[in-house]
Amino acid sequence: xxxLLIDSExxxxxxxxxxxxxxxxxxxxxxxxxxMQGRPGPAAAAVILPWLISQRxxxxxxxxxxxxxxxxxxxxxxxxxxxxxxxxxxTRRQRAKWPGRxxxxxxxxxxxxxxxxxxxPIALATSTSKPNFKLxxxxxxxxxxxxxxxxxxxxxxxxxxxxxxxxxRGKPAPDIWLVALDSxxxxxxxxxxxxxxxxxxxxxxxxxxxxxxxxxxVWVPQDEVRKALGSETIEAQLLHEENALLSGQVLESxxxxxxxxxxx
Numbered sequence: 001x002x003x004l005l006i007d008s009e010x011x012x013x014x015x016x017x018x019x020x021x022x023x024x025x026x027x028x029x030x031x032x033x034x035x036m037q038g039r040p041g042p043a044a045a046a047v048i049l050p051w052l053i054s055q056r057x058x059x060x061x062x063x064x065x066x067x068x069x070x071x072x073x074x075x076x077x078x079x080x081x082x083x084x085x086x087x088x089x090x091t092r093r094q095r096a097k098w099p100g101r102x103x104x105x106x107x108x109x110x111x112x113x114x115x116x117x118x119x120x121p122i123a124l125a126t127s128t129s130k131p132n133f134k135l136x137x138x139x140x141x142x143x144x145x146x147x148x149x150x151x152x153x154x155x156x157x158x159x160x161x162x163x164x165x166x167x168x169r170g171k172p173a174p175d176i177w178l179v180a181l182d183s184x185x186x187x188x189x190x191x192x193x194x195x196x197x198x199x200x201x202x203x204x205x206x207x208x209x210x211x212x213x214x215x216x217x218v219w220v221p222q223d224e225v226r227k228a229l230g231s232e233t234i235e236a237q238l239l240h241e242e243n244a245l246l247s248g249q250v251l252e253s254x255x256x257x258x259x260x261x262x263x264x
Contacts, residue, residue: 001126001133003037003202004220004254005108008136011097012036015090016048023056023077030228037225038203040127040160040170041091045083053080091132098135107254120264121192123180124152127160127170156183172205174213181213195246198262200254204229207237207248218257219250 003009017027032051036044057069074081079089115122126133158180160170169175177199185191199210199217204225210217219237226234238248251257 001124002128002136003105003222004200005105005112005124006102006136006140007105008098008102009037009202009222011094011101012090015093015097018093019090020052020055023052024059025052025055030224034204034225034228038127038171038201038205038209041087041129042083043170045087045090049080049083049086095132095135098132100139102136102140104140105254107257111254111257111259114259115264118264121184122152123156123158123184125158125176125180127176129161130159133157133159155186156180158183171203172208172212174209177209177213177215198264204237211240211246211248214246216247217249219248220252220254221250 001008002012013028013033016033020026020028028048028051032048036047039047053070053073056073057066060069079085112122128136158165158176160176162176162179164179164182165175177197178194181192181194181197194214195216197213197215199206199213199215200220201207201210201217202220202222202225204219204221207217207219219234221229221234234250238250240246240248
């Protein structure tokens with residue numbers, strides 16, 4: 001959802017870079033952001049926090065022993081103590097930024113409208129928590145032209161805190177996509193198989209999860225992700241190592257998606 005259907009990804013980047021700047025550090029490199037995108041919040045925090053600490057330690061004037069440095073740092077900034085406390089801090093800041101600022105990305109609305117009108121079974125799977133999902137999308141449900149999130153009934157919105165996803169099994173594990181498929185198949189006489197699914201993703205980690213679930217995918221990476229990864233790495237991701245019959249596609253925008261290619 002983030003960075004694919006709505007333009008919320010820039011708020012994550014803004015928040016992380018805001019914290020980096022407060023510690024006298026430059027913006028977080030996209031090579032690291034790519035490793036965070038799509039992970040549940042605490043798991044993403046576990047990626048960025050060691051980098052922030054090491055960069056802050058490397059730039060400290062007195063080059064203290066690391067243990068002493070950490071004690072001083074976490075005393076001054078308690079949220080730097082653990083991934084959980086860091087996630088709580090970033091969440092607090094982001095919740096003040098999301099309402100009213102997120103909008104649908106190009107191509108998202110026409111795609112949702114088409115899939116809805118032709119009866120294609122769809123589910124939404126996002127690593128964000130249910131409370132944060134509501135904050136990001138609530139204002140997009142208030143007008144006639146922005147009710148597309150209502151196309152996903154509650155049981156077809158799978159968030160990162162869904163109890164059916166075991167602890168530690170967020171993306172890049174396939175569980176969230178398999179839970180979404182189970183939700184789609186509830187009550188169906190002809191269950192949809194994983195290889196019949198098409199996952200839309202903006203993050204490399206989400207693509208990895210889709211491939212692990214045995215599903216086809218359409219990847220719409222941000223420009224910064226394209227530049228950081230390079231064309232060879234992106235092209236390599238299109239291959240399904242375990243099933244050559246499954247397919248992957250990379251697009252610059254959802255506006256470039258051709259439903260006819262997939263009989264949608």
